[in-house]
Amino acid sequence: MTANNMADPRRPSKIFRYKPPNTETNPTLEDPTPDYMNLLGMVFSMCGLMLKLKWCAWIAVYCSFISFANSRSSEDTKQMMSSFMLSISAVVMSYLQNPQPMSPPW
């Protein structure tokens, strides 16, 4: 018995539960990319809607995709979906108002 105990390092009595690290005290641990991209996406989609710029709306769609790809699992999906929908609506509205194709900047 004792030999078994000595060889087996496991101690069920010494179990500690997992505590997710507190990111408030250590903000450097968090990846800010999804939050930045979310904000950027919203800004671009508002620009696209207000100023009727098609390229702004397209960039907003890309930003929301990037934000989704980098997001954490714990993050609210509602926020993701809302930024998504906003950017897609920006694209659709730009084309409804002006069906002309986008002209390249060159």
Add this chain to the structure above:
Amino acid sequence: MRHVVFLLPALLLLLALPDTRGRYNDDFDDGEDIAEFDDNDFAEFEDVSEDPAVDVEKEPPPRAAPSSTPIEDDEDEATVENEDGQDEFEDADAQDQDMYSKYDNEEFEGYEKTNPSFKDTLIYREVPAHLQNSWESYYMEILMVTGLLAYIMNYIIGKNKNSRLAQAWFNSHRELLESNFALVGDDGTSKEATSTGKLNQENEHIYNLWCSGRVCCEGMLIQLKFLKRQDLLNVLARMMRPACDQVQVKVTLNDEDMDTFVFAVGSRKAMARLQKEMQDLCEFCGDKPKSGAKYGIPESLAILSEMGEVTDGVMDNKMVHYLTSHADKIESIHFSDQFSGPKVMQEEGQPLKLPETKKTLLFTFNVPGMGNTSPKDMDILLPLMNMVIYSIDKVKKLRLNREGKQKADRNRARVEENFLKQTHTQRQEAAQTRREEKKRAEKERIMNEEDPDRQRRLEEAAQRREQKKLEKKQMKMKQIKVKAM
């Protein structure tokens, strides 16, 4: 009945004829009927043509005028009329052309050509692109959508690859972990502490595993930090700047499991970076990273240590063997009893109290392949996990001798003193503000009291308290003066 049938077309013809005859009457009649039309169609040209000799020549211009005025006034009708006229009177056109060749330019005095160069510069207006029936004009949009599809494809492929790598790692390490820990896999949410037996997915590229229930340690958190394969931007950025997947192991220890020392070993770059970033390495290991050649480890690795005795204690044969054979995979190994994470940059000056420390062993391993890893490569990391387990047991046994312990205690006291000195002014200010706030709160309470008697009594009590404090201070000052003398 038959009469009616024959009569109808005749009637129609009769009705149609006057219209057509009226317009082209002048072609067949030499000018007899011009007088009839003087009032309406040719009224504007009365002064131009009064001479009967000019009548013949006048015929083409009036002929041209009525055809042109309808054009000027209403293009649609004119074109329709012309077409109708042309279908039925082709002979008339031929006759017209003969007559036009006999034009005298003076005939057109007073008639201003509104579109003189109509035939020379014919401007072809481009049909707006969105009205054209071609998808080619929308090539920018097609490009955008293609880009989005490429992003989605890459997301799916990257996510799957990361997931497969994580699973492969876990499968190869599962046995070792389950033989060493009572609890393998816990996300902290379930009521009972049972092993979930699987990785906890934090992200599409970060997987966690918490193991606990072992001698010599509180618990072990393993983080598989893969590259962001699911993000196309990151994939493109990595083409410029290659990076590799990392496995981070953080072992937290109880107080009795580790003696007081700070030690780190790893690649030179990593050591230089950690010395700047980490709070404890910065304070306790002030010297530059030393080469590990003295202990037999490759030149690529450097050592940061609180004192030489610690290095001697940690670098035993087995450890040296591990480090030598897996030097390329080791990014950093950090043992510390004063671990508090990276230095926190405070905006309002320095923190008012020492950061919390925890006895920790940190291991950071690089997965070989520089990003191009396959699930099979995960087996290569197994010896490193063996090294981790060995280190846990070793640290438990490693004890400094008396001299070392004294030195370590002195170091810690020194660090604490420095910290207190630096924050002295801040702490004083904080205490002052707290006192002022208390006074303000009291005054407010007094003001808010409606009963004047009670107000008076509270005010008196506050005054007495303040007087007492002043007296105490004066006593202290006197005592200090006496002592100084």
